[in-house]
Amino acid sequence: GQQVMQIPQYQHVQEGEDFTTYCNSSTTLSNIQWYKQRPGGHPVFLIQLVKSGEVKKQKRLTFQFGEAKKNSSLHITATQTTDVGTYFCAGANTGGFKTIFGAGTRLFVKA
Amino acid sequence: DAGVIQSPRHEVTEMGQEVTLRCKPISGHNSLFWYRQTMMRGLELLIYFNNNVPIDDSGMPEDRFSAKMPNASFSTLKIQPSEPRDSAVYFCASTPTRTSTDTQYFGPGTRLTVL
Numbered sequence: 570g571q572q573v574m575q576i577p578q579y580q581h582v583q584e585g586e587d588f589t590t591y592c593n594s595s596t597t598l599s600n601i602q603w604y605k606q607r608p609g610g611h612p613v614f615l616i617q618l619v620k621s622g623e624v625k626k627q628k629r630l631t632f633q634f635g636e637a638k639k640n641s642s643l644h645i646t647a648t649q650t651t652d653v654g655t656y657f658c659a660g661a662n663t664g665g666f667k668t669i670f671g672a673g674t675r676l677f678v679k680a
Numbered sequence: 681d682a683g684v685i686q687s688p689r690h691e692v693t694e695m696g697q698e699v700t701l702r703c704k705p706i707s708g709h710n711s712l713f714w715y716r717q718t719m720m721r722g723l724e725l726l727i728y729f730n731n732n733v734p735i736d737d738s739g740m741p742e743d744r745f746s747a748k749m750p751n752a753s754f755s756t757l758k759i760q761p762s763e764p765r766d767s768a769v770y771f772c773a774s775t776p777t778r779t780s781t782d783t784q785y786f787g788p789g790t791r792l793t794v795l
Contacts, residue, residue, distance in 0.1 A: 614785070
C-alpha cells in the first residue's frame with residue numbers, strides 16, 4: 570500500500586539556523602499537504618502543493634513538490650522559537666481517495 | 681466561525697470501561713475523520729465518513745472500536761472495553777468537500793488515559 574516516509578524524525582537547531590524536512594512517497598501523489606502541530610496542540614494546515622515541481626513560499630517557509638510528484642520538502646530559513654513543533658506531510662495517491670500522513674519531523678529550537 | 685469541536689478534552693478511565701468520544705465537525709463539511717496519535721505509531725487514520733456514511737474503516741484496530749455518524753453535525757467513537765494500550769490522543773477532523781484529499785481541519789483532540 571501507499572507509504573509516506575518523512576525524515577528526519579527529530580531536528581535540534583540553534584535559533585537562526587535553517588531547517589529542512591523531507592517527505593518521500595512510494596507512489597506518485599496527486600497532491601501533498603503540510604501541517605504543523607505545536608506541542609500539546611492539534612495539526613494545523615499550512616499549504617497544499619499540486620503541480621509537478623511546484624514551489625510555494627510563506628514568509629520564511631519554502632515548500633517544494635518534486636518533478637516526479639513523489640517527494641516534497643519544507644525548508645525554514647532562520648528558525649525562530651515560534652517554529653517549534655512537529656511538521657507533517659500528508660500525501661494523496663493519484664486516483665486515490667485518502668490522504669496518508671508521514672510520521673512527522675519534530676523541530677526543537679534553542680534560543 | 682467555530683472549528684471542529686471535540687469532547688471531552690481529557691478522559692481518564694479504568695481498563696474494561698466503555699469510553700465514548702464525541703465530535704462536531706465544521707458546519708457544512710461533508711467528510712469526517714477520526715485519528716489516533718501516539719508517540720510510537722504517530723498519526724493513524726481510524727475511520728472516515730462521507731455524507732455520514734463510513735467509507736473506510738480499515739484503520740479501526742479491532743472490534744472493541746466502533747464509530748457512528750448519525751447526522752451531519754455529530755459523530756462518536758466508542759471503545760468497549762477499553763485497554764491501557766488505547767491510551768492516546770484522539771483527533772477528529774473534517775473537510776469541506778466529499779473528497780478525503782482536501783484540507784483537513786482538526787479538532788483540539790481528546791487525551792484518553794486508560795489505567
